[in-house]
Ligand SMILES: NC(=O)C1=CN([C@@H]2O[C@H](COP(=O)(O)OP(=O)(O)OC[C@H]3O[C@@H](n4cnc5c(N)ncnc54)[C@H](OP(=O)(O)O)[C@@H]3O)[C@@H](O)[C@H]2O)C=CC1
């Protein structure tokens with residue numbers, strides 16, 4: 001008998017995981033999804049050939065329950081599924097800020113809960129996910145979560161106390177980089193470049209720079225220094241970034257994301 005994985009809440013992140021599992025070779029019969037809105041359920045059923053069921057049916061049938069609703073929707077979802085959940089199942093939560101203790105306290109005693117922080121580059125199999133064990137997890141539960149997330153990119157294990165910082169760095173991180181990309185494209189347009197030219201220049205520069213970081217393993221400071229010719233253009237630009245306190249702004253922004261993650265479970 002095949003082990004079933006149910007994704008409860010198939011919005012942006014839930015669909016990202018679903019599509020990754022299918023690309024990695026999981027058969028639609030091994031997957032179940034739940035959705036609140038009928039039109040979204042129909043769209044996903046047609047796109048992936050998966051069954052869309054109620055939360056209670058998913059909790060009753062699947063061996064692994066992956067919770068991908070917004071943190072604010074988590075209390076209601078847990079109250080709904082708790083009567084159907086059994087200690088033999090594994091619960092994997094992708095919600096920002098929601099601790100394993102929060103989930104364990106709302107489910108039957110002994111259920112293994114793994115907390116995961118993924119990110120959207122998982123859509124192109126370049127995701128970064130960090131996983132943490134709850135009180136009732138053993139190695140097999142962590143391996144199960146790793147095998148799910150490894151379908152869409154890299155996976156590391158972190159102590160749960162680091163998850164709010166992880167959320168602020170790699171969970172939200174793609175948005176900061178897209179923000180920088182937007183700003184660079186706008187700068188090109190401002191200087192008279194056609195938008196399509198500016199976009200191609202910036203996107204390939206980001207892809208190339210990421211590859212350079214990954215493939216050389218060099219520290220980013222070293223790579224930045226190699227671009228910075230004495231008395232040249234880059235030095236002029238970096239001076240402006242420092243004058244405008246962009247480094248300090250990143251620190252404050254990422255601390256704000258960490259603090260927001262900490263606050264989410266209390267809402
Ligand atoms: N987006 C991202 O980059 C990342 C998101 N996450 C986490 O993933 C989770 C989902 O985020 P995201 O995908 O962006 O949000 P979305 O709003 O896109 O997805 C949540 C989905 O869950 C549905 N839903 C809500 N309540 C229920 C319920 N009781 N039963 C079934 N379905 C339900 C929502 O339906 P409806 O539309 O009707 O509300 C929606 O489709 C969050 O907890 C977030 O912290 C983690 C890392 C990265």
Ligand SMILES: O=C(O)[C@@H]1CCC=N1
Pocket residue numbers: 096167171172
């Ligand atoms: O913005 C959010 O709350 C979610 C969690 C990390 C990325 N997106």
